[in-house]
Amino acid sequence: MHYSSTTQKIAYFFLFFLSFTLSWAQPKVNIAQLKAKFPDEEMAYVNRSEKVSIEIVDKALQIEVLHQEDRVFLDERASVWADERIYFSDAFQEIKDLEAISYIPEKAGFKRTPVTNFKTERPSPGGGIFFDDMQVKKFTFPGAKQGGIGSVSYRERIKNPYMLTGFIFGNYVPVLNSEFSVTFPSSVKVSYKTYGDMKGILFKQSSQNGQTTYTWKAQNVKPSPLETESPSLRHYVPQVFLFIESYTIDGQTTEVLGNVQKLFNYYKSLVKDLNKTPSPQLQALADSLTRGKSELDKIKSVYYWVQDHVKYIAFEEGLGGFVPRQAADVCQKRYGDCKDMASLTSTLLNLSGVPSYLVWIGTRDIPYRYAENPSMSVDNHMIAAVKYKGEWQFLDATDDRIDFGLPTSHIQGKEALIMTSEDKYEIVPVPIATPLQNFKRDSIILSIDGKTLKGKGMLSFEGLWKTAVKSAVQYRSENQKDEYYKSLLSRGSNKSALEQRTVLGLNQRNVPVVFDYTFRVPDYVQEAAGELFINPHLTRPWADKRQENNRKNDWKHEFTHAEETITTLPIPQGYEVSYLPTNVSFSNPDFGFKLSYEQKNGQIIVRSNLNLNTLLVKKTSFPEWNKMVAALNEAYSEVISLKKK
Numbered sequence: 001m002h003y004s005s006t007t008q009k010i011a012y013f014f015l016f017f018l019s020f021t022l023s024w025a026q027p028k029v030n031i032a033q034l035k036a037k038f039p040d041e042e043m044a045y046v047n048r049s050e051k052v053s054i055e056i057v058d059k060a061l062q063i064e065v066l067h068q069e070d071r072v073f074l075d076e077r078a079s080v081w082a083d084e085r086i087y088f089s090d091a092f093q094e095i096k097d098l099e100a101i102s103y104i105p106e107k108a109g110f111k112r113t114p115v116t117n118f119k120t121e122r123p124s125p126g127g128g129i130f131f132d133d134m135q136v137k138k139f140t141f142p143g144a145k146q147g148g149i150g151s152v153s154y155r156e157r158i159k160n161p162y163m164l165t166g167f168i169f170g171n172y173v174p175v176l177n178s179e180f181s182v183t184f185p186s187s188v189k190v191s192y193k194t195y196g197d198m199k200g201i202l203f204k205q206s207s208q209n210g211q212t213t214y215t216w217k218a219q220n221v222k223p224s225p226l227e228t229e230s231p232s233l234r235h236y237v238p239q240v241f242l243f244i245e246s247y248t249i250d251g252q253t254t255e256v257l258g259n260v261q262k263l264f265n266y267y268k269s270l271v272k273d274l275n276k277t278p279s280p281q282l283q284a285l286a287d288s289l290t291r292g293k294s295e296l297d298k299i300k301s302v303y304y305w306v307q308d309h310v311k312y313i314a315f316e317e318g319l320g321g322f323v324p325r326q327a328a329d330v331c332q333k334r335y336g337d338c339k340d341m342a343s344l345t346s347t348l349l350n351l352s353g354v355p356s357y358l359v360w361i362g363t364r365d366i367p368y369r370y371a372e373n374p375s376m377s378v379d380n381h382m383i384a385a386v387k388y389k390g391e392w393q394f395l396d397a398t399d400d401r402i403d404f405g406l407p408t409s410h411i412q413g414k415e416a417l418i419m420t421s422e423d424k425y426e427i428v429p430v431p432i433a434t435p436l437q438n439f440k441r442d443s444i445i446l447s448i449d450g451k452t453l454k455g456k457g458m459l460s461f462e463g464l465w466k467t468a469v470k471s472a473v474q475y476r477s478e479n480q481k482d483e484y485y486k487s488l489l490s491r492g493s494n495k496s497a498l499e500q501r502t503v504l505g506l507n508q509r510n511v512p513v514v515f516d517y518t519f520r521v522p523d524y525v526q527e528a529a530g531e532l533f534i535n536p537h538l539t540r541p542w543a544d545k546r547q548e549n550n551r552k553n554d555w556k557h558e559f560t561h562a563e564e565t566i567t568t569l570p571i572p573q574g575y576e577v578s579y580l581p582t583n584v585s586f587s588n589p590d591f592g593f594k595l596s597y598e599q600k601n602g603q604i605i606v607r608s609n610l611n612l613n614t615l616l617v618k619k620t621s622f623p624e625w626n627k628m629v630a631a632l633n634e635a636y637s638e639v640i641s642l643k644k645k
Contacts, residue, residue, distance in 0.1 A: 031105075031147040034074055043081045046070040046149075047177045050167055052242065054184040061188070061247050063158040070151045073144055082144035084152060086137040091321075092163045098154040100139055105147035115139045161244045161256045162266055165377050166192070169201060169218045170237025172226040181215040182242055189245040190214075191258050195372060196238040216240055230553035231616070232365040241373050260374045264417065264425045267360060270323045271419070274358075275347045279328040286351035295354060299386055299393070300404045302348045304509060307400040310344060311335040324358070324382065339382035341397040346384040359385045359394065360417040361430070363410045364556075364615075370415055370427055381411065385418050385428075392418070392428050401470040403509050406433055409464050409558045413615060435562035435611050438463035444491075444538065446569045453492060453524040453534065459515040464559040466513045470506060485515070491538040492521035531578060532642040536567045536606040540636045542593075546629045547622045555617040565608040569640070576645050577604065581638035586628040590614040590621060593628065595635050604640060 034044065049068040054061070073081060082102075088095050100115035119138045141150035158164055167180035184190045192214065201218045224236040245258035257263060289305055290298040310330060314337040324339040327347035336344070342358055349356035362368070362379040370378055384395040394416065396408045412432045419425050444457040461469050469488075473481050485503070490496045501517040526533040541563060547555060571577065577599055585594040593610045617625055 031072075031074070034072070038074065041074050042077045043074055044072045045171065045175050046072060047179075048175055049179045050181075051179075052164070052182040054182065054188050054190065054244065056185060056187055056247065056249055059249050061161055061244075061249075063161065063164060063244075065156040065158065066153070067156060068151075068153045070149065073146055073148045073150070075146050078144040078146055078148060082141040082150065084139055084141070084150070086154065087134050088137070088156070089134055089321075092158065092160050094157040094159065095137060096155050096157065098137065098152075100141065100150070100152040102141040102143055103149040103151070104143040105145065110149070111143070113142050115141065161247075162376055164242050164244060165375070166239060166241040167216070168234065168237055168239050169216075170196075170221045170224050170233065172224055172233065174223045175221045176219060178218045178221065179215065180240055181213055183211050183213040186210055186212070187249070188247040189258075191243045191245050193241045193243070193373060194239065195241065195368065196236065198238045201238055225552040227551060227553045229556050231367070231556050234365070235367040236553070241375060241377070243375060257375055260370045260417075260425075260427070263370070263374045263376070263378075264419075266376075267417070268419060268422065271358060272422075274324055274343060275327050278347055278351060282328050282331055282347065283351050285331065286348045289348065290352040290354075296388065298352050298354050299349065299388065299395075300509075302345060302352060302354075303395050303397060303404055306341055306345045306348070306397040309334060310341055310397065312341070312398050313337065322376075338396070338398045342382045342384045342395075345395050345397050349384070349386060354386060356384050356386050356395075358419045359383045360419075361394075361411050361414055364412065364414060365410075366414075370417060379417065383411070383416075385416065392416075394430055399467070401467045401474065402464075403467075406437065406463060406467070407431060409467070412559070432615060433464055433559055435560045435613055438465045438559050438561040440465050440561065440563040442539065442563075442565045444565070444567045446534075446536075446567065448525055448532065448534070448569075448572055449520075451523050451525045451527070453521045454519070455491060455521075455538070456518045457489070457491070457515075459489065459517065460512040461514075462512045463561075465561055466505075468558070469513050473506070489515060489517050489519065491519050492524050495523060496521045530644055532572075532575065533639045534569065534642070535637075535639045536569060536604070537608070537636045537638075538567065539565065540632075541565075541608075541610055542629060543633050543636055546626050547617075549622075551619065551622065554619050555622075557612060557615050557617070560612050560615060562609070562611045564610075565606075567606040567608075569604045569606075571599075571602050571604065571642065574644055575642040577640070578643040579639075579641040580604065581635070581640070584631065584635045586631050588621070588624050588628065590617060591625065591628060593632060597640075 038044065047068065047070045049066075051066040053064045053066070056062070071081070084100070086095060086098075098118060102113045102115065103110040104113055117139060121136055121138060122134070141148070144150065169175065169178050169180075182190060182192075190212075201216055204215045204217075206213050206215070218238070221238070224233050243257040245262075246253050246255045248254075255262060255265075257266070286302070289301045293301060311334060313335045322339075324343035325336060327344040330336040330340045330344045346356035346358055359382065360379045361381050361383060363381055366378065366380060368378045372378075384397075386393050386395065393405065394407050394411070395404075396402070396411065399408045402408055407430045411430050414430050416428050416430055417425055418428055439462040440460070442457060442459045444455050447454045473484060476484060485501055486498050489498050489501060497520050499518045499520060501515055504514040504516065505511045506513055521538075524534070580597045580599060583594075583596045586592050590613050591611060593608070596607045598605045598607075
């Protein structure tokens with residue numbers, strides 16, 4: 001959906017007490033005090049304010065938001081933060097009265113320099129996969145340097161009441177002062193919901209001249225650190241969601257939002273004319289794909305055909321960002337976005353006699369459930385679904401690398417809003433693929449040639465792990481693929497040489513991706529006093545995954561997984577085992593490993609099994625995780641010794 005720059009882009013803003021009043025007044029800033037308090041911060045937010053005004057004007061609903069932001073640049077890297085972006089869509093928003101002032105520090109105070117160069121452009125491609133109809137207003141605070149201040153103010157007119165969102169109080173660093181308010185007349189019914197820890201955020205309700213105002217104020221909101229492999233900001237910070245439930249003009253009441261039923265009512269209004277009269281060509285295609293097949297094969301045939309023959313392109317205008325195209329048009333043009341692919345997939349299946357349904361769903365970076373935030377902010381994606389043998393199966397054709405039966409990684413665990421009929425819906429959780437579905441196995445047979453260790457391996461990937469490998473090579477050149485394969489199949493040390501490799505299943509469905517490979521590692525076998533020493537752990541999963549004590553956020557994973565390595569070393573003729581490490585294991589409900597050593601039929605067999613059973617390793621689990629990593633690294637250092645008979 002559409003957000004202002006303050007909620008869409010990531011910024012590093014920290015705050016401390018500043019004794020000045022903006023609104024274009026001459027500011028007073030104690031930079032020395034700020035730098036002493038926050039020596040590592042590059043800039044600070046002083047104020048963040050959004051004031052929503054809802055009125056009935058000329059027998060029409062009018063929504064305006066006054067945005068005001070003040071920031072101070074704290075070091076010489078100020079120019080990095082001098083660029084500002086305000087994102088909007090002409091179809092749903094109007095940006096007006098935009099003013100920006102740069103206060104440039106001088107010996108006698110500040111030089112007040114208004115911004116005069118505003119540009120309106122389309123942003124670079126990218127972002128979400130549901131809606132891509134955005135424009136951006138760009139400007140730069142002139143003369144930005146340490147001790148300087150940038151202030152911006154503008155009004156946003158929201159043209160569609162369904163697009164009213166809310167306010168995020170936090171950021172990736174603390175915010176000194178933030179304020180959010182909404183004012184509305186008695187003819188408009190407004191409700192709100194909160195999300196996250198609202199402790200310390202003051203709420204006030206007041207009434208004057210027939211107008212009601214809700215106001216939230218916060219000071220010194222704690223930062224949400226920006227860290228890799230973390231859930232999005234919205235998972236951590238306090239938020240307020242606004243809903244216009246209804247408004248009345250001349251005695252006629254119009255219902256808008258406020259609960260899941262109202263949200264569904266709006267969504268179904270967007271698809272009420274969709275695929276009412278499918279074309280004969282579409283029926284012919286459905287027949288050719290599914291004639292004479294079982295229900296399961298019908299589903300797979302349609303799903304895979306859409307994956308293979310419709311190119312994903314996300315470019316929309318106005319409500320086209322929310323309304324799927326007719327299936328016949330998508331089929332003819334052979335391109336579309338997620339909702340267009342959902343339209344085509346569900347229509348082809350229905351024409352084949354397999355009931356299929358449209359689904360609205362949010363990706364994992366959106367934390368809300370439908371009951372928590374029944375608005376258009378709760379989902380950003382659209383797919384199709386079928387019920388096969390009593391279980392819902394979710395068909396996301398935007399990922400052409402995934403097999404039927406697996407949810408795409410970015411919707412696992414999310415709630416799906418399934419339109420089961422023109423008037424009914426179900427909210428169903430998308431399953432999380434189990435570790436054994438996302439399985440990696442490496443089977444290696446070793447041999448010793450002097451100091452060189454030779455190996456023949458078979459490395460296989462299943463489930464979402466297979467999808468990740470296919471994704472990694474999909475758009476690489478042949479040379480880039482070769483480098484990726486060498487890295488993937490490197491064993492033992494940096495001297496490892498990949499001698500041969502064959503890749504199987506890369507362009508097939510419902511089978512693992514398998515690498516058949518041979519390698520050699522010079523100078524790997526150590527010899528002393530007539531004994532041979534070999535470390536059998538040629539790969540060391542998780543060895544470098546210790547979580548630092550200063551990490552603040554939980555640790556996010558794309559999918560659960562299990563991996564197994566089976567290493568077989570035939571005992572060389574004339575040798576016997578003089579030392580075999582003891583078995584070791586670590587068990588936790590969310591993760592664990594087992595390492596075992598066995599001497600059998602003239603061979604040493606080493607088995608390593610690792611399991612990650614969660615998509616999110618909580619910070620509270622980091623001590624246990626690090627304990628496991630320490631145990632793993634100790635186990636990885638063990639060697640097998642062989643002596644001459």
